[in-house]
Amino acid sequence: MLLGPNGAGKTTAIRLITGALEADTGTVQVFGHDPTGTAGEHVRRRCGVVTAKPSLYDRLSGIDNLRYAAELFGLGRGSAADRRLAEAADRFGIAESLHLEVGGYSTGMKTRLALARAVAHGPDLLLLDEPTSGLDPESAAAVLELIRSMTSDGRTVLMCTHLLAEAEGLADRAVVMEAGATVVAGAPSELSKRFWPSEIVSITTAAGTDLDWLVHRSGVATYERTAGTARLSVDDIALTPALVAELVVRGAEILAVEPYRPTLEDLYFAIRRDRRSTDEPTGPARSDAVEVGS
Amino acid sequence: MSGPSPGWQRVVTVARTDLKQLAQARDFWLPMSLLGSLFFVVIPTILLLTITQIGSVEVVGRVSDALEVLPESAQSQIVGDSPEGQTGYALAVFLFAPVAVIVPLTISTAVGAATIVGERERGTGEFLAHSPASAREIYLGKLIASLLPGYATVAVGFGLYSVIVNLTVGPSVGGWFFPTTQWWVMILWVLPPFLAICLSLVLRLSARVSSTAAAQQASGLVSLPLIMIAYSQATGVLFGAGYLPLVVGAVAWIGAIVSLRRGMRSVTRSRLLGVASGI
Numbered sequence: 422m423l424l425g426p427n428g429a430g431k432t433t434a435i436r437l438i439t440g441a442l443e444a445d446t447g448t449v450q451v452f453g454h455d456p457t458g459t460a461g462e463h464v465r466r467r468c469g470v471v472t473a474k475p476s477l478y479d480r481l482s483g484i485d486n487l488r489y490a491a492e493l494f495g496l497g498r499g500s501a502a503d504r505r506l507a508e509a510a511d512r513f514g515i516a517e518s519l520h521l522e523v524g525g526y527s528t529g530m531k532t533r534l535a536l537a538r539a540v541a542h543g544p545d546l547l548l549l550d551e552p553t554s555g556l557d558p559e560s561a562a563a564v565l566e567l568i569r570s571m572t573s574d575g576r577t578v579l580m581c582t583h584l585l586a587e588a589e590g591l592a593d594r595a596v597v598m599e600a601g602a603t604v605v606a607g608a609p610s611e612l613s614k615r616f617w618p619s620e621i622v623s624i625t626t627a628a629g630t631d632l633d634w635l636v637h638r639s640g641v642a643t644y645e646r647t648a649g650t651a652r653l654s655v656d657d658i659a660l661t662p663a664l665v666a667e668l669v670v671r672g673a674e675i676l677a678v679e680p681y682r683p684t685l686e687d688l689y690f691a692i693r694r695d696r697r698s699t700d701e702p703t704g705p706a707r708s709d710a711v712e713v714g715s
Numbered sequence: 716m717s718g719p720s721p722g723w724q725r726v727v728t729v730a731r732t733d734l735k736q737l738a739q740a741r742d743f744w745l746p747m748s749l750l751g752s753l754f755f756v757v758i759p760t761i762l763l764l765t766i767t768q769i770g771s772v773e774v775v776g777r778v779s780d781a782l783e784v785l786p787e788s789a790q791s792q793i794v795g796d797s798p799e800g801q802t803g804y805a806l807a808v809f810l811f812a813p814v815a816v817i818v819p820l821t822i823s824t825a826v827g828a829a830t831i832v833g834e835r836e837r838g839t840g841e842f843l844a845h846s847p848a849s850a851r852e853i854y855l856g857k858l859i860a861s862l863l864p865g866y867a868t869v870a871v872g873f874g875l876y877s878v879i880v881n882l883t884v885g886p887s888v889g890g891w892f893f894p895t896t897q898w899w900v901m902i903l904w905v906l907p908p909f910l911a912i913c914l915s916l917v918l919r920l921s922a923r924v925s926s927t928a929a930a931q932q933a934s935g936l937v938s939l940p941l942i943m944i945a946y947s948q949a950t951g952v953l954f955g956a957g958y959l960p961l962v963v964g965a966v967a968w969i970g971a972i973v974s975l976r977r978g979m980r981s982v983t984r985s986r987l988l989g990v991a992s993g994i
Contacts, residue, residue: 436844436845436988439844439845440984441841441844441845441984441985441987441988442984442985442988442990443985461847462847462849463847465845465846465847466847468845470842470845472838472841472842472845474838474841475838476838476839476840476841476842477839477842478732478736478837478839479837480736480739480740481732481735481736481739485732485735489728489732490842490846492724492725492728493725493728493729493846493847493848494846494847495847522739548845
């Protein structure tokens with residue numbers, strides 16, 4: 422998952438991976454090849470790309486857009502290719518509209534068609550640039566389902582997104598970028614550990630103020646309360662029952678106790694805050710080598 | 716030039732898809748069809764009928780005087796027993812000749828000017844840039860897609876023009892006479908390389924400029940060589956001088972090959988994306 426503000430270089434990263442652009446410095450290896458070299462065609466044939474704008478030919482019908490891509494990506498023409506295209510279109514619920522001119526499609530239909538086009542040739546690496554922006558919930562869910570399906574088949578999916586809540590639970594690895602450089606990279610759980618080394622518990626009481634006693638309790642590393650809910654990090658999660666028991670003894674009316682797991686969004690903002698405070702990249706910079714695929 | 720040779724299947728695919736889009740663009744081909752029919756059918760029919768059927772002595776006399784400007788060698792080729800027949804022959808063979816150049820030039824440059832910058836403007840250049848097609852394959856596909864509409868118009872228009880000329884002027888000059896050998900040389904040998912040179916320049920412009928409008932403005936300049944050919948043909952210089960058309964055609968083919976090879980370098984993935992410097 423590539424995360425970062427506008428202008429961070431996420432789209433450029435995708436373009437570098439397919440060899441559409443050459444890197445100013447450093448090297449890019451995809452499936453063990455330089456995508457801008459003679460193996461570029463081989464690399465691009467194994468990639469499927471959904472760009473931020475669907476990049477479709479409005480004057481052509483949906484099926485003609487798919488056939489164009491099928492021929493360029495080596496699926497060829499004929500009934501076998503058409504079957505593959507129909508399957509891909511069906512997967513994204515666009516099969517019924519394939520005979521229509523794309524210029525008349527809604528935003529969601531265009532994205533669905535672009536997704537079908539990207540997966541029809543069975544790519545080993547799927548590159549998605551903001552694929553869910555502007556989509557209705559059903560279409561967005563289809564995208565997320567595609568990612569799960571592709572990764573469960575052992576394929577690699579690289580996705581740029583601003584919608585962190587949607588991407589929650591999808592990413593094996595998150596890369597936060599800024600100004601063309603990697604700020605931090607790693608598995609979300611590892612990154613969470615880095616920013617929240619202690620366990621976090623969320624406790625809600627009816628009054629809220631009766632929670633403030635926990636600030637001074639030993640074993641509580643950090644404490645933060647908003648209205649009736651306090652979020653505290655504890656040295657050991659096993660301490661939680663004792664804390665709750667003490668609160669009850671002190672007369673607090675407990676409404677909820679739950680472990681708190683930082684979301685991808687929490688992580689992203691924590692990284693961005695950390696970045697602003699240190700102003701130093703903590704990961705590989707623009708000139709380092711990047712490898713994608715196997 | 717280094718690099719692998721292009722995959723012709725992908726060249727054909729790019730060309731076919733561009734042509735399919737053109738066929739859908741009624742707002743483009745309708746005016747272009749009107750242009751072709753005006754130059755190849757309507758104007759020649761009216762003028763040749765006026766000369767040969769109405770037989771206005773004054774009109775024939777004026778046109779005959781105008782034909783005096785043709786070179787001696789061209790004048791010697793004019794056949795016909797009557798002034799009407801000779802005038803009609805000269806009009807058909809020499810003076811209407813520019814239509815064979817102007818019509819395909821107009822159509823092909825209009826298509827070619829928009830072809831690469833249009834991909835960029837519509838955002839579809841990004842799709843092509845990420846595709847396995849090489850820049851060379853994309854260039855050649857787009858060249859063919861720009862060349863074919865203009866040349867197809869010539870083929871159809873030339874056929875219609877031939878029928879009209881033979882029906883209107885033929886009876887006055889002893890039967891069907893058109894196309895003449897020089898016209899075959901013109902259509903099959905001289906015109907294609909000049910069209911290719913112009914289109915290679917137009918495509919280079921299309922790859923470099925920032926908008927379709929700018930490409931169309933600039934492409935007007937590169938049509939000058941074809942205008943020159945049209946002028947040469949209309950004045951009989953090209954037709955009346957023995958082997959000159961063959962030599963001009965041969966030189967033009969060499970120029971076309973050089974120009975096309977240089978043009979291939981103008982299409983790059985970064986230009987399709989619109990991020991190359993100089994766009």
